[in-house]
Amino acid sequence: MRLKTLRLHGFKSFADRTTFEFREGITAIIGSNGCGKSNIADAIRWALGEQRASAMRGAKMEEVIFQGTARRRPLSFAEVSLLFDNQSGRVPIPQTELDLARKVFREGGSEYSLNRTACRLRDVQSLLRDTGLGANAYSIIEATMIETLLSDRAEERRSLFEEAA
Amino acid sequence: MRLKTLRLHGFKSFADRTTFEFREGITAIIGSNGCGKSNIADAIRWALGEQRASAMRGAKMEEVIFQGTARRRPLSFAEVSLLFDNQSGRVPIPQTELDLARKVFREGGSEYSLNRTACRLRDVQSLLRDTGLGANAYSIIEATMIETLLSDRAEERRSLFEEAA
Amino acid sequence: AREVFEATFDAVRSNFTRTFQSLFQGGECDIRLADPNDPLESAVEIQASPLGKRTQRIHLLSGGERTLTALALLFALYLVKPSPFCVLDEVDAPLDESNVGRFIRLLYDFKHETQFVVITHNPQTMESADWVYGVTMEEPGVSSIVGVELLGARDVPLPTAPSGA
Amino acid sequence: AREVFEATFDAVRSNFTRTFQSLFQGGECDIRLADPNDPLESAVEIQASPLGKRTQRIHLLSGGERTLTALALLFALYLVKPSPFCVLDEVDAPLDESNVGRFIRLLYDFKHETQFVVITHNPQTMESADWVYGVTMEEPGVSSIVGVELLGARDVPLPTAPSGA
Numbered sequence: 001m002r003l004k005t006l007r008l009h010g011f012k013s014f015a016d017r018t019t020f021e022f023r024e025g026i027t028a029i030i031g032s033n034g035c036g037k038s039n040i041a042d043a044i045r046w047a048l049g050e051q052r053a054s055a056m057r058g059a060k061m062e063e064v065i066f067q068g069t070a071r072r073r074p075l076s077f078a079e080v081s082l083l084f085d086n087q088s089g090r091v092p093i094p095q096t097e098l099d100l101a102r103k104v105f106r107e108g109g110s111e112y113s114l115n116r117t118a119c120r121l122r123d124v125q126s127l128l129r130d131t132g133l134g135a136n137a138y139s140i141i142e143a144t145m146i147e148t149l150l151s152d153r154a155e156e157r158r159s160l161f162e163e164a165a
Numbered sequence: 166m167r168l169k170t171l172r173l174h175g176f177k178s179f180a181d182r183t184t185f186e187f188r189e190g191i192t193a194i195i196g197s198n199g200c201g202k203s204n205i206a207d208a209i210r211w212a213l214g215e216q217r218a219s220a221m222r223g224a225k226m227e228e229v230i231f232q233g234t235a236r237r238r239p240l241s242f243a244e245v246s247l248l249f250d251n252q253s254g255r256v257p258i259p260q261t262e263l264d265l266a267r268k269v270f271r272e273g274g275s276e277y278s279l280n281r282t283a284c285r286l287r288d289v290q291s292l293l294r295d296t297g298l299g300a301n302a303y304s305i306i307e308a309t310m311i312e313t314l315l316s317d318r319a320e321e322r323r324s325l326f327e328e329a330a
Numbered sequence: 331a332r333e334v335f336e337a338t339f340d341a342v343r344s345n346f347t348r349t350f351q352s353l354f355q356g357g358e359c360d361i362r363l364a365d366p367n368d369p370l371e372s373a374v375e376i377q378a379s380p381l382g383k384r385t386q387r388i389h390l391l392s393g394g395e396r397t398l399t400a401l402a403l404l405f406a407l408y409l410v411k412p413s414p415f416c417v418l419d420e421v422d423a424p425l426d427e428s429n430v431g432r433f434i435r436l437l438y439d440f441k442h443e444t445q446f447v448v449i450t451h452n453p454q455t456m457e458s459a460d461w462v463y464g465v466t467m468e469e470p471g472v473s474s475i476v477g478v479e480l481l482g483a484r485d486v487p488l489p490t491a492p493s494g495a
Numbered sequence: 496a497r498e499v500f501e502a503t504f505d506a507v508r509s510n511f512t513r514t515f516q517s518l519f520q521g522g523e524c525d526i527r528l529a530d531p532n533d534p535l536e537s538a539v540e541i542q543a544s545p546l547g548k549r550t551q552r553i554h555l556l557s558g559g560e561r562t563l564t565a566l567a568l569l570f571a572l573y574l575v576k577p578s579p580f581c582v583l584d585e586v587d588a589p590l591d592e593s594n595v596g597r598f599i600r601l602l603y604d605f606k607h608e609t610q611f612v613v614i615t616h617n618p619q620t621m622e623s624a625d626w627v628y629g630v631t632m633e634e635p636g637v638s639s640i641v642g643v644e645l646l647g648a649r650d651v652p653l654p655t656a657p658s659g660a
């Protein structure tokens with residue numbers, strides 16, 4: 001169930017339509033401080049259904065929408081899509097590709113779609129349930145997640161074992 | 166008010182009597198993961214009067230005492246002393262040197278001394294009050310302090326301004 | 331449900347020893363259920379002791395040791411239930427040079443099951459990736475991709491670029 | 496007490512702009528009292544926007560930008576009330592290469608007032624120190640000092656050690 005393509009448009013600092021093609025193995029993402037690397041990790045977590053604004057380092061979820069710069073006006077929406085290879089059939093759908101997309105508008109409301117057909121968050125969550133890719137799963141790791149894995153409040157660690165069971 | 170010498174004995178991983186001579190300018194401390202570098206920063210903070218075990222990354226303050234290794238027995242005490250140059254008279258004492266020491270025993274009790282004369286924690290705190298060196302002052306910076314300087318709960322940031330006033 | 335959880339827990343536990351010893355080149359570690367009588371609710375406790383050190387609570391570990399322990403646990407979970415992909419955001423920042431090498435070797439061991447996206451500033455990690463994406467903000471405040479470099483098959487020496495390239 | 500605090504606050508505020516612009520090579524920043532009518536109790540708010548970006552709450556800043564902003568505030572405080580010494584524990588870890596250079600230049604600007612002890616894994620920082628202490632655990636679990644190296648006066652090239660030294 002390989003991640004083939006990530007597309008961002010209006011998500012955080014990615015004002016323009018931007019496409020990342022991913023391949024097998026190890027892909028490094030490099031660049032100077034503040035250039036937008038962690039925003040890519042946020043975009044993946046968001047497209048997988050993340051509901052907490054704090055996990056996007058924001059106070060409100062609408063802060064994921066491009067807020068403008070000294071020379072550009074803010075946008076009114078943010079959109080991210082993830083294209084997976086489903087040849088292995090790991091996701092229980094007939095298609096050999098899974099195109100998962102999420103869109104949010106400044107005045108509120110989130111839209112989800114699976115293979116370009118509108119659906120609800122619940123549909124996304126139940127589809128991803130056994131793949132290890134749920135929004136809270138252990139597939140995006142940064143400093144706060146390291147602390148969670150080791151934290152004394154062990155109930156967060158417990159949920160990782162449940163996810164793996 | 167330069168820091169001239171740091172002496173550790175039985176403090177965390179410094180089981181043997183160890184002396185650091187410091188000079189003017191920038192001193193780098195290097196070494197592999199887990200070798201004891203942050204324990205040096207902890208020793209300085211502790212000798213300046215730190216009362217919170219959590220600031221020593223421990224649950225109980227007695228965890229600063231060398232707990233033994235596969236080949237060495239635990240020690241029964243920990244001792245740290247800081248020797249400052251007081252030629253500038255910044256600390257209101259007649260001597261041109263200030264030797265600040267703290268010792269803790271495994272069965273409890275902390276001893277403080279100034280220039281080898283026993284004193285109380287209150288004496289240490291009032292002596293250091295206007296030097297910018299109080300235990301909670303902004304002279305030891307690591308990742309959690311960076312978060313404190315930027316934190317939304319701004320009362321911690323406020324206390325830094327009071328310290329500078 | 332109880333049997334499934336216990337079976338998963340035991341599998342992660344034995345994997346944890348393997349991944350921990352490969353990252354720490356020895357040492358001992360363990361995970362235990364705080365309340366073995368109630369596996370479905372019990373918290374999970376971690377113990378870790380690098381080579382030669384006494385077994386200790388994980389909060390006494392150094393910054394780098396904590397990161398390595400968390401990574402060992404993460405990969406122990408992946409051995410039980412592989413995640414199709416994994417994003418690692420600057421997890422190599424606290425590691426010294428030789429531990430960065432061990433981290434990279436662990437990625438190599440897993441890269442046939444899991445696709446890795448590694449965000450990093452560390453040249454050692456950059457050089458060991460199969461693909462490198464650069465992100466930039468040529469226009470201030472707007473992120474864009476600079477270009478993908480195929481570092482290619484490891485065993486083929488990269489042609490030395492003509493100087494000045 | 497009120498006048499003293501307000502005078503200190505104004506001094507830190509104008510220093511903050513100077514230290515921030517030297518670390519970020521431009522951009523805008525500010526600190527404000529949340530409740531200017533009650534300076535002795537009010538919280539202190541921080542705003543920061545790197546070059547070309549919109550002024551934003553500091554939680555949207557990247558990892559490296561947050562560290563630089565915190566360091567700018569710390570040194571703005573030091574300009575008002577210098578601390579005799581300062582320990583910095585791996586504060587350079589989130590910084591990219593050019594920001595490590597700016598961080599080092601800031602240390603150089605302050606090293607005549609403040610003695611710095613910098614714990615680091617970054618070769619760039621190690622090389623710019625005046626003195627380097629190595630810490631090791633030759634005996635597992637017991638820290639000791641390996642030796643002090645005088646990097647000495649910057650302008651005198653180090654004698655090249657005979658190879659194999």
Ligand SMILES: Nc1ncnc2c1ncn2[C@@H]1O[C@H](COP(=O)(O)OP(=O)(O)OP(=O)(O)O)[C@@H](O)[C@H]1O
Nearest residue numbers: 012033034035036037038039065066067557558559
């Ligand atoms: N909604 C938004 N609109 C525009 N820009 C945004 C938005 N949210 C965040 N940003 C910008 O993204 C930048 C941070 O990007 P990010 O955290 O990805 O950096 P990074 O490449 O990970 O840097 P570092 O190496 O320091 O971790 C901030 O400077 C901020 O200006």
Ligand SMILES: Nc1ncnc2c1ncn2[C@@H]1O[C@H](COP(=O)(O)OP(=O)(O)OP(=O)(O)O)[C@@H](O)[C@H]1O
Nearest residue numbers: 177198199200201202203204230231232392393394
């Ligand atoms: N009371 C104690 N007795 C013996 N050893 C201790 C004690 N407290 C801490 N330690 C040891 O100190 C080590 C951690 O040292 P420290 O945090 O200084 O490492 P470090 O050099 O900062 O490493 P890093 O580069 O990973 O940050 C731990 O591995 C722990 O075993």
Ligand SMILES: [Mg+2]
Nearest residue numbers: 037038557558
């Ligand atoms: Mg980042």
Ligand SMILES: [Mg+2]
Nearest residue numbers: 202203392393
């Ligand atoms: Mg450390």
